[in-house]
Amino acid sequence: MGSWRVYPAVAAGGFRRYATYRVATAAGVFTNTVFGLILVYTYLALWEARPGLGGYDQAQAVTYVWLGQALFAMLAVQGGGFEVELMERIRTGEIAVDLYRPVDMQLWWLANDMGRAVFQLLGRGVVPFVLGALLFPSALPAEAAVWAAFLLALLLAMLVSFAIRYLFALSAFWLLDGQGVAQALMVTGLFCSGMTLPLNAFPGSLGEVVQALPWAAQLQVPADVLMGETALLEAYVFQAAWAVALLAAGRLLQSAATRRVVVQGG
Amino acid sequence: MVEGLRAYRMIAGMWIRSTMAYRASFVLTVCGNLMLTGLDFVAILLMFSQVDALGGWTLPEVALLYGLSATSFGIAQLAFGSVGSLGGRVRDGSFDTLLVRPAPVLAQVAADRFALRRLGRGIQGAAVLGWALVATDVDWTVVKVLLVPVTLVCGAVIFGSLFVAGGAFQFLAQDAAEVQNAFTYGGTTLLQYPPTVFGRDLVRGVTFVLPLAFVNWVPAAHLLARPYPLGLPDGAAFAAPLVAVVCAALAGAAWRAGLRSYRSTGS
Numbered sequence: 001m002g003s004w005r006v007y008p009a010v011a012a013g014g015f016r017r018y019a020t021y022r023v024a025t026a027a028g029v030f031t032n033t034v035f036g037l038i039l040v041y042t043y044l045a046l047w048e049a050r051p052g053l054g055g056y057d058q059a060q061a062v063t064y065v066w067l068g069q070a071l072f073a074m075l076a077v078q079g080g081g082f083e084v085e086l087m088e089r090i091r092t093g094e095i096a097v098d099l100y101r102p103v104d105m106q107l108w109w110l111a112n113d114m115g116r117a118v119f120q121l122l123g124r125g126v127v128p129f130v131l132g133a134l135l136f137p138s139a140l141p142a143e144a145a146v147w148a149a150f151l152l153a154l155l156l157a158m159l160v161s162f163a164i165r166y167l168f169a170l171s172a173f174w175l176l177d178g179q180g181v182a183q184a185l186m187v188t189g190l191f192c193s194g195m196t197l198p199l200n201a202f203p204g205s206l207g208e209v210v211q212a213l214p215w216a217a218q219l220q221v222p223a224d225v226l227m228g229e230t231a232l233l234e235a236y237v238f239q240a241a242w243a244v245a246l247l248a249a250g251r252l253l254q255s256a257a258t259r260r261v262v263v264q265g266g
Numbered sequence: 267m268v269e270g271l272r273a274y275r276m277i278a279g280m281w282i283r284s285t286m287a288y289r290a291s292f293v294l295t296v297c298g299n300l301m302l303t304g305l306d307f308v309a310i311l312l313m314f315s316q317v318d319a320l321g322g323w324t325l326p327e328v329a330l331l332y333g334l335s336a337t338s339f340g341i342a343q344l345a346f347g348s349v350g351s352l353g354g355r356v357r358d359g360s361f362d363t364l365l366v367r368p369a370p371v372l373a374q375v376a377a378d379r380f381a382l383r384r385l386g387r388g389i390q391g392a393a394v395l396g397w398a399l400v401a402t403d404v405d406w407t408v409v410k411v412l413l414v415p416v417t418l419v420c421g422a423v424i425f426g427s428l429f430v431a432g433g434a435f436q437f438l439a440q441d442a443a444e445v446q447n448a449f450t451y452g453g454t455t456l457l458q459y460p461p462t463v464f465g466r467d468l469v470r471g472v473t474f475v476l477p478l479a480f481v482n483w484v485p486a487a488h489l490l491a492r493p494y495p496l497g498l499p500d501g502a503a504f505a506a507p508l509v510a511v512v513c514a515a516l517a518g519a520a521w522r523a524g525l526r527s528y529r530s531t532g533s
Contacts, residue, residue: 180298
């Protein structure tokens, strides 16, 4: 079937769309680097006062910070990926056109968001990460196999990230106004994925809860894979289970939404 | 100046009335804003659940830094936060409309889409500040009591200057709006932690180049009778008004230069 050729084209389009804005990308790199610097110093002080917190040493905590800054835009941790556009299309009613297309809606947006993610990993992620590794102590593996394992963990993290945002975005069919949803995405994304503090440094049972939630698959698990702090199989199973469950939930919600949809603005 | 304030009040009033048309939505977004800005402090609380002191500062002392920084940033962001979206207006050409209106451009840009929901940040910061003032062990004198409101006002002026200077920068680099965030949001995040945490060069930079240290590090050191960062002289805590005036003057000059260099996209 020819329609399978559509998705790579959509992904390439997503990549090119973000690649167009070079100055904005450079500005993003600068901002991520500044925030990385601030976080590195606070983490160094925290790990100075409490060595071995969460099983990390200081170098690992620093690497965690730069990884977080590198993946921040790619994983759309605080939103700002495809879901903004999707919610707007639902609100204005343009979604009706999308439903007519002879393609799968979930796969379409997934391809679109993957294209964006690949660009943002390369365009916004690499520079802060390399700068951080050069300027501060770091805990990076020397073996190529670990980096390959890390890339697979990143792919799974992206799937989970997409699946979460797809669910949030579809809520616009019922809520229409996306502002509250965007806020909820931001709060949960920043807090539960470990952007503010690594999840393994959370105290007690709160730590256990956040490490079991799907957001943990976004930053914490890839970081642990890269720094050899977790068994590979266990990490992949955790990420894949959430990805499958959430993507399936997205599919269910999508069919419920499209059955009841009343197109806006007609 | 008077004209500018009047224009600001009228435009902001208009946006408030428009926001209040959806009262429930407004209340919800303020709550959402409270939660979102509160996350920074939750992160600090989580850190202190693991340690007793960060860079030698205790939780109430760090909360004092946080409260001063977040409250003054909240005031500045409420008043001038909209300047950050100037780049969008330059890009789509709607900035031209502001130039032909009989009111100062800065007042129009600052009051544009005036977002009362940003009160959330200031309220949350003030709550932390209130707790910190009770919980810290300050040897209160009249001077110290007066220093708190003066510091808040000066901090708001310093952050406000950053917003305005960032707006001026967007005349030159329209797509680079995000650079501004590194200084405004990055600045307030930086100030939430004690100066002892950061590298000496970074502290020097935010004291002498971009004088953020006067927003809270220096006055808080005076309140808590701690040594000043970088061994600044005794009077430094009272230099904040002077610093604020210089910042505002520089930001004003930058704004006028930016406005002069403006070229319409013509669309």
